Amino acid sequence: MTGQQHDDRRKNAGVLKVQPYLADYEATRKTFSWDQARRGLSGLPGGRGLNIAYEAADRHAIGSQGRKEALRFIRADGSTYSLTYSELAFQSSRFASVLRGLGVQAGARVFTLLTRCPGLYIAMLGTFKNAGVVCPLFSAFGPDPIRQRLQLGTGQVLVTTKALYRKKVAPVRADLPDLRYILLTDADGAPEPGTLDLEALMASAAPAAGIAPTQPEDVALLHFTSGTTGTPKGAIHVHEAVVAHYATGRFVLDLHPDDVYWCTADPGWVTGTSYGVIAPLVHGVTVLVDEEEMDVDRWYRILADQKVTIWYTAPTALRMLMKAGAERAAGYGFPALRLIASVGEPLNPEAIVWAQKVLGLPVHDNWWQTETGGIMIANYPSMPIRPGSMGRPMPGIEAALVARDSEGKPVIEEGEVKLITESDTMGELALRPGWPSMFRGYLNDEERYRRCFAGGWYLTGDLAKRDKDGYFWFVGRGDDLIKSSGHLIGPFEVESCLLEHPAVAEAGVIGIPDPVAGEVVKAFIELKAGNQPSDDLRLEIIGFARKRLGAAVAPRLLDFTTGLPRTRSGKILRRLLKARELGLPEGDLSTLEQGSRRP
Template sequence: MSETAGQLRLTGDRMTRAAIERAAGTASYDGLIAHFSLNVPPRYNMAADTVLRHSAGPLNDATALLCEEDDGTVRDLTYAQLDDASARVAALLHGHGIGKGDVIACYLGQGLEAALTYLAGLRLGAIIAPLSQLYGPETVDHALNDSGARLLVADAALWARIAERRPNFKQLNTVIIAGATAAAEAAEAGTVAFDQWRDLPPQSGCADTAAEDPALLLYTSGSTGLPKGILHAHRILRGYLASVSLFYELQMCEPRQVLWTASDWSWVAGIFNVMLTGWFFGHTVVASRARFDEKEAFALMQRFGVTHCFLTPTALKRMAGLRAPKADFPDLELRAIGTGGEPLPGAVLDWADRTLNVPINEFYGLTEVNHLIGNCRALYPIKPGSMGRAYPGHTMAVIDENGEMLPDGEEGEIVARSDDPTLFLGYWNQPQRTSAMRIGNWVRTGDFGCRDADGYFWYRGRNDDLIKSAGYRIGPAEIEDALVRHDAVAEAAVVGSPDPDRGQVVKAFIRPARGHSPNDALAKELQQHVKKTLAFYKYPREIEFVTDFKQTSTGKIDRKFLRKREAERKGGQSAR
C-alpha cells in the first residue's frame, strides 16, 4: 500500500507501520503536518505496548536488550525473556507491598536492573521515580522524601552513598540493592537483594491503567532550589513516536535497528529516545555502564553495530575532536544521530557530514513538554544554527509578554499549545507552579527565540540565560555557536557577568581545541571573530580559558554554576 503526502494519516498503531516511514523522500513536511493525527487509547500501559506486545508476537525471540557489564561481559535478553524477567521482578516488588499508584525510586545506572525495574513498576501501575547517578546525597534525600517513595531499588555502590541517611526517609519501607555483593550486604544492612527475583514465579498480567494514569516522576534541576518532580502519564510514549521517527531519519520501522545513548537512563532522553521507543518499534537497545569517552563511544557503537543513537551536544562536541573517526572505526553502522538539551554548534553538523556522512538531527523540548521542534534531514533541509520546525502533533508559536502571538521574525517566548501530546500532568505537589506555566491556551517554555518565514525556529536563550548589557538583550546560544566554529575552540559557554556600567557583560568560557594554547592573543582573536561573525555589541568582553566544564545531571554544561560563580567573584551581585 502506497500513501502520498495528501493521504498521510498516522493513527494509533499504524504509526509503527506504513505511513511515516514510507513517507521518506516522498511526503512533504506540509503534507505530514496537515494530515497527522494521534490516537491514544483511553486504557494504555507503556510496558504492555512495548516489551509485552512483542513477547506475544513474531518478535518474541528477537534481541531486546544487550547489557555490557563493567568487566566487559555482555548479557542479552530476547523480548520473551525480558517479559518473563520483568514479571518476576514485578512479583518481587508486589511482595513488598507495591501496587498501583505507589512510588518506586530507581537509583541505578544503565543495565538490566534498571530495565527490569522500569518494566516491573509499569506492569504494576506504579510510578517510577528515576534518580541520576550524578545526584549527591542531599538531592537524593530531597527526592526520596518529596516523592514519598515507598521502595527504592539501588546499585550497591550508590546505596552506600546514602545508607547512613536511611532514618531520614520517613516513608521508605523497603530498599532493594543490586550488584555482585548485594546478597551478602543485604543480610547485614536490612535490605533486600535484587536477585531474589530469579526464584519467584512471574506476576501474571499487567495493570489496567488509563492513558492519563501517572507513570513517571522525573526530578530535574531548575534555575533555583532543589530539583522539582515532573509527573508524566502512560500516554507520553505515544506522544514521542512521530518525533523520534523523524530525528532518526524515518527509519524506525525498518527491522533490526540497534539503539544506544551515553545518557543516564534517569533522564527523559535515555528513557524515551532510546529505551522505550526502541522497544516500541521492536529493536535492540544497548546498555553500558562505561564512563563516557569519545573514543570509547565510537568503539562501543562499532562493537554492537549501533545504527541510531542519542548524544548530547556536549558529548558530540567532544567526539568532534576526532578528525577522522571512520579511519579508526571503519565498521561503524551508524545511520542517524539525535541530539537535544542545548543548542548544537553548526561546526559539529559540518563535522558529522564531513567525517561520518551521518545526519545529526537536533530537537528541542523540555522535560515537562518535549520533542516540540526539530529536524529531519530526510524530509526537509537543515538550517545550521536553527532549532528546526514544529514536529507533527505539536502546535508552536512565539508570543509576547501578554500572550499575544508575534509575527515571524520577532523575538519572544516560545510556547506550545496546552493540548500537546507530551505535556506533563503537573509538578509533584506544586499546583501553583504548574498553573504558572500556562498563559491562555499556551504552555510557557521560558525559552526565547523567533520563527522565520519558512517555519524554522531560532533559539536566543532562556529567560535566565539572556544577557542584558547596556540596553541590549543578547542570547548566548549564537555567540557559543560562533565561537565553536573557530578552529581553536573545542567547547564554549557564554554567560552574563555582572558589570557596574553595563549591568552585565558577555563572558565566554573557552576550552581550547587540541594544538591551541590559551593566551591573550587567542582571546583577542576570538573577540574579533565574534565581532565580524555576529555584531560588535555581542562580542565577549571577558574570556576565561578552562580545561573542562562542570556538567548537569543531564549532560549539559552547567551555566547556572558559571553565572553564580561570576556573581560571587564580582561581589555577590545577583546571578539571575
C-alpha cells in the same frame, strides 16, 4: 541535505535502506491526529486501559518477535549479552510480582538508583506493570540529592546495588521514614542490614498474573528537574505519554523494525527514559546499552562494531569527539549508520558540519524539555537541515512565539497572549497544550505549575525566533538573555561563533553588569589540547568574534577555564557561571557534573 539524498549517496555502503516514515512533512501535519497515533499501539488486552510496559515489552513477546533482542548490553571489555523481548516481559512481570508480594500498592513511587544494567530496565517496566510510579535517579548523585528526591517523592521502594547503597543511601537512611523497602540487585544472598535480596525474591516469585489495569491518565513517571532555587521540581507524567513516545520515535528518530539503536543518555535523565527505554522498545527495535562511561575510541568502536543504524546523543558528546580530533575516527567505518540525532542543549552548526565530514552524516537537532516529556520540534530525516535550527514542530504540535514585555513577562491583551507573527523576531517559545506526553503537574506545587501557562499556551521559558519557512531557532533561556546597550543578545549565538575558532573547545557566555551598557558580554573558554592561555590568544579570540558578530554582540571580556560547570547530562550551566562570577547564591547543584564542582 535530505534523507533521500543521504540514502542515494550511501546506497552502496551497506546502510539499511528505508523510506522515512515522515516522507511529506506538510501532508502529514494536515492529516495527523493523536488518535491516529494511538492506533499504532495495542492497549491492554480486554480494553483494560493503556500501560507503558505492555506497549514496550509484552506485545512484542508474542510469537517469533519474542526471540528478538530487546536490549543488548556492552560490557567494559566490549563483549555483549542480551535480553530478548520475551525475557524482558517475563522478568519484568516477576518484578511486578515481587512488589505485589511486598504489599506495594498501585500508585507507590519506586525509585531506581542503578547503573545501566538489566535490573534497571526490568525494575522500570515491572513498576509500570504494578501500576506504580517510576522515579529514576542518576547513579552518580551523592547522598544529599538522593535523600532530597526520595523525601520529596515520598519514595516507598528503592532499587539499587550493594555498593551504591553503602556509599550513598546508608548515610541518609535515617532521614527517609517513608522508604519501606530497599531492593539490592546484587546482594548475592547476603543483603545489607535493612535491605532485601532482589535476586532471591525474583527467583521465588511467580510471574505476575497479568498487568494491573492502568488508564491513560494514571501517573507513570516522576522526573526531577533542577531549578534555580534549592529545590528540584518533580514533573509528573502519565501512561498516555507513550503515545507521544511512539509518534516521535516514528517521525523524528525514524525507528524501523530492523534498526540497531543507541541512545547515549542515562535512564536517570528524562532523555534516557523516554528515548533510551520507552520509545525504542515500543517500536520493537534492538536497543544498545553501554555499561561504561564515554570514551572516544570506545564510542567509535561501538558505532562500527555493533552496526548502529540510529544514534541519539548530545551536543556535549559530539564536541568531545570533535575535541579529540577527526583522526581518532579514521580507523573506523560506519556503513550501517543512517541517522544521527541530538538533544540536551542547542546544537552548534559546526558540529553538524564536522559530523558530515567525519561520520558521513549530518546531525539532526531536536528540542524538548522534561516538562514536554517528548520531542516537540525537530529536523526530520526527510527534510533539509538548517544548521543551528531546532527544526519544525512535530505533527500534532502547535508552536508559537509570545511577545514579552520589558520585564520578561508575556504580553497579555484581553486575556490572550500576544503572538509574534513576523519572521526572525524573538519571542518566548510557547506550545498549545494537549499533546499526550505533556506533564500533568509539579509534585506538591500546583502554583508553580499554573505559572507555566497563560492565555491557553504552555510557556517554555526558552527564547527563539522563527524564519519565514517555519524553522525555529533557539536564542537562549529567558533568564540567560543578555541586554547590552539596547541590544538583546542570545548567548548561544556568541558561543557558536567562538567554537569556530580553531583553539576553542568549549565556550560559555554570560552578561556582566556594566554602569554604561547595562550588561557586557563575558566569555569563558576551554581550549583544545596544544593551546595555552595567554593575553595574545585572548585578544585574538575576541577579535575573531568581533569580525563575525560585530562589536555590540561579541564578548568584551574573556577568561580561560579548564572546566565549565555542566549538568551531568551535559548542559553548560550559565546561571552558575554568573552566580560564581558575581558572588550570588548558586541554587540547586544536585545535577552538577562532579568535575564542575568547586574544591
